[in-house]
Amino acid sequence: MKSQTDTLTFLEFGESLAARWRGQLNVRFDQGKSVCVIECENAKIAELCEWLFSECGYSFATLVVEEARDVWLFWHVFYGEPGGGLVQVCSTAAKTDNTAPSISRHVHAADWHERETEDLFGLAFEGHPRLGDFVLHEEWPEGVNPMRAGFDASTLYPRRAIDPQWRPRGIVQAPGAFMMPIGPVYSDNAESAHFLLETVGEDVIRTIPRFFYKYRGVEKIAEGQPVDRVLLLAERFSGTSAFAHSLAFCQAIEEISGIAVAPRAKALRVIFAELERFRHHIAAITAICQSTALAVATSQAGILEEEALRLTGALTGHRYLFGLNTPGGLSRDFSDQTCRTLSGVVEGILVKLCDLKELLRFSSSFLDRLEEVGIVSRELAVDYGLVGPVARASGIRRDLRKVLPYAGYEGVSLDTPCEKEGDGYARLRVLFKEAEQSAMVIRKAAAALPQSSVTSAEQSFRPGAALGWVEAPRGAAFHWVRIGEDGCVQRYRLATPSFTNWHGFHLAAENFAFQDFPIIMATFGLSNAESDR
Numbered sequence: 001m002k003s004q005t006d007t008l009t010f011l012e013f014g015e016s017l018a019a020r021w022r023g024q025l026n027v028r029f030d031q032g033k034s035v036c037v038i039e040c041e042n043a044k045i046a047e048l049c050e051w052l053f054s055e056c057g058y059s060f061a062t063l064v065v066e067e068a069r070d071v072w073l074f075w076h077v078f079y080g081e082p083g084g085g086l087v088q089v090c091s092t093a094a095k096t097d098n099t100a101p102s103i104s105r106h107v108h109a110a111d112w113h114e115r116e117t118e119d120l121f122g123l124a125f126e127g128h129p130r131l132g133d134f135v136l137h138e139e140w141p142e143g144v145n146p147m148r149a150g151f152d153a154s155t156l157y158p159r160r161a162i163d164p165q166w167r168p169r170g171i172v173q174a175p176g177a178f179m180m181p182i183g184p185v186y187s188d189n190a191e192s193a194h195f196l197l198e199t200v201g202e203d204v205i206r207t208i209p210r211f212f213y214k215y216r217g218v219e220k221i222a223e224g225q226p227v228d229r230v231l232l233l234a235e236r237f238s239g240t241s242a243f244a245h246s247l248a249f250c251q252a253i254e255e256i257s258g259i260a261v262a263p264r265a266k267a268l269r270v271i272f273a274e275l276e277r278f279r280h281h282i283a284a285i286t287a288i289c290q291s292t293a294l295a296v297a298t299s300q301a302g303i304l305e306e307e308a309l310r311l312t313g314a315l316t317g318h319r320y321l322f323g324l325n326t327p328g329g330l331s332r333d334f335s336d337q338t339c340r341t342l343s344g345v346v347e348g349i350l351v352k353l354c355d356l357k358e359l360l361r362f363s364s365s366f367l368d369r370l371e372e373v374g375i376v377s378r379e380l381a382v383d384y385g386l387v388g389p390v391a392r393a394s395g396i397r398r399d400l401r402k403v404l405p406y407a408g409y410e411g412v413s414l415d416t417p418c419e420k421e422g423d424g425y426a427r428l429r430v431l432f433k434e435a436e437q438s439a440m441v442i443r444k445a446a447a448a449l450p451q452s453s454v455t456s457a458e459q460s461f462r463p464g465a466a467l468g469w470v471e472a473p474r475g476a477a478f479h480w481v482r483i484g485e486d487g488c489v490q491r492y493r494l495a496t497p498s499f500t501n502w503h504g505f506h507l508a509a510e511n512f513a514f515q516d517f518p519i520i521m522a523t524f525g526l527s528n529a530e531s532d533r
Contacts, residue, residue: 010034010085013056020051034085034404042091042101045076046127049089050106052078058087059398060385061469062495063113064480065121067149070095072123076103076110077467077478082402086467102128109385112503113495120147135212138162146220153220171206172198182517184213191528195509195517202513207506211531218533222492227253227327227461230489234479235322238496238530240283243276243321244472245479245496251406252468252481253327257461263450265329266408271339271445273407273470274438276321278346279308280473281389281435282353284525288428289360291522292369300356304349311345328456339446343439350439357432370424374508374520377422384504387497388475389430390524394422400471407470412441424523431525461487472497474526498530 013036014029025048026039040048052058057080064075076089093100102125104111114125115134122145124131136146139159145151170179177200184194192213198206218237222230235246247269254261261269286301313319315338324330360366376386381394391398399416401409417433419426465482475497482491501524508520 009083010036010080013080013084013087016056021048034083036085036087038087038089040089040091042093045074045089045091045101046103046106049076049078049103049110052087052089053107057081058084059382060107060109060113061086061476062478062480062493063110063117064491064493065117065123065147066482066491067121067147068095072097072100074100075480079400079403079469079476081398084403086404088467098122099124099126101126104128107385108383109500109503112499119145121145122148135215137212138166146217151220153217168196168208170198171208172200174200176200177205180514184210191532193528197509197514197517199514204510204512204514204517207509209502209505211502211528214529214532216533219492219494222489224488224490226488227483230481230492231326233492235325237494237533238498238527239320239322240280240527241276241472241474241477241530243272243324244470244477245494246325247273247407248468248470248472248477248479249481250325250327250468251470252466252479253461253483255466255468256464256481256483257327259328259456259459261329261407261456262452262454263408264333264452265454267445267449268330268334268339268454269325269407270409270412271342271442272316272321272324274441274445275308275312275342275346277473278349278435278438278442279305279312280525281431281438282308282349284389284431284522285353285356285428285435287522287525288370288424288431288519289366291519292366294360294363294366297356297360297363297366300352304353304356307349308346311342311349315342326455327461328459330454333454336446336449339449343443343446346439346442350436353432353435360428367425369516369519370428370523372421372423373512373516374424374427374523375422376504376507378420380507381422381504384507385500386475386504387500388472389427389434390501390504391475392417393419393426393430395420398476400469400476404469406468408445412445414441424520427523427525463487465491474498474530475501494533496530496533498526498528499533501526502531 028037058078061077061079066073072093074091078087100123102114104114114128117123118131119135141157141160144157180197182195184192194210196208197204218233222233231249234249235242282305286305289297289301309319376394378395381391381396397416397418402414417430419429461483463483463485468479470477477497478495480493484490505524509517
């Protein structure tokens with residue numbers, strides 16, 4: 001397998017593709033956008049995807065399935081390092097054939113994507129070792145798939161009876177082995193999720209997660225809705241990353257309709273994206289302090305988070321940046337002085353955050369709970385396609401702001417923080433470094449704002465499909481949108497960083513003690529709502 005630093009450039013990839021698959025594939029290159037679309041027969045999908053992942057060093061982004069009148073459409077999306085571009089593998093299957101080839105044997109990051117598609121569309125992925133009972137839990141009626149075109153949401157479907165003899169499927173077979181359930185109900189404001197921990201003694205040997213207790217069907221609700229209504233869904237299904245997800249959605253719409261974004265709007269989008277990242281990372285640091293029972297540090301970090309929230313609310317009208325993004329730019333402008341004021345307050349919060357970092361760095365009882373705990377190796381992080389701060393703590397520097405620059409990031413110089421240990425302390429250090437970097441980006445952007453409008457005069461939506469992406473606070477996020485002839489959304493597909501990273505969470509939780517579990521979970525800093533969309 002190629003290392004990430006060996007990922008092919010877009011030109012090298014084209015040459016390698018032609019040499020390896022000469023005459024077997026229909027390939028379209030858009031050099032300007034660094035996008036390659038490969039039309040492929042189903043029989044070659046697994047081999048092609050394995051080649052992209054193992055030999056070309058591309059990461060798996062998402063699987064998009066669309067139900068057309070007579071066929072199934074499949075899009076396997078991959079992305080590389082800076083210069084490597086975006087690769088979309090397109091294939092079709094007859095509507096009468098409810099099967100598709102599985103790629104998860106060779107591209108393990110696709111595992112949950114295939115399981116989710118099987119539940120929601122009723123498509124069986126040949127060769128996948130475990131399908132069913134994933135998004136739709138036991139009481140969901142068998143054979144009813146909510147993403148199918150014929151699904152009637154107004155119909156009350158009978159619940160499937162629960163088998164009183166049902167028992168969770170165990171993996172560990174040893175004398176004294178037992179299962180410890182965690183969740184799905186927690187105290188405070190924790191979201192619903194269930195973890196079955198298998199153990200012999202105190203160390204967790206296997207961690208089996210279960211999510212989607214609050215599956216909301218955002219992708220289904222979006223079907224047939226006008227763009228502005230779906231934008232509301234995009235920014236509200238995960239409020240703590242509202243700006244990032246609404247930006248990804250808007251960029252997909254802008255790509256479909258050819259809507260140009262003014263330079264000032266791009267710069268402001270960068271400022272607010274980094275402000276959201278800054279606030280999110282402080283919240284994640286707060287949660288890590290809380291998980292280790294450091295009451296004073298938790299309070300100090302919590303105060304800084306509240307200061308960031310109040311700043312956001314005072315300047316934008318919403319503590320979580322709702323209502324700012326719109327196709328073509330922003331819904332309102334902000335003066336240069338307002339942006340400089342924002343930057344100054346962020347700098348003040350950062351000074352106190354750095355003071356907290358220094359205090360934590362010399363707190364031995366705190367470090368004992370994080371160092372060499374919850375380790376994820378670089379090899380496993382690559383295999384599972386982990387993203388964001390979690391991946392960067394394991395030595396993967398990949399960042400969509402550099403890999404596939406969007407909004408105004410083309411002109412932003414970023415040295416993405418990266419650690420190698422892959423433990424809880426490495427993840428904490430990445431959070432601190434990224435918060436510092438966000439403050440720096442805000443300061444530079446606020447000092448050099450272009451003078452232009454922040455909205456586009458073009459607001460008509462054309463039919464077509466496109467992929468929008470962002471480096472959200474938790475990592476890479478991809479939004480696939482198809483607009484019909486009526487200007488409404490026909491298909492909306494979300495691939496979120498929490499969904500991606502929860503898939504690999506068990507890697508960190510296993511082979512560590514029970515008491516480490518909540519701390520490891522806090523260092524991942526993930527959202528169940530962002531996964532249970």
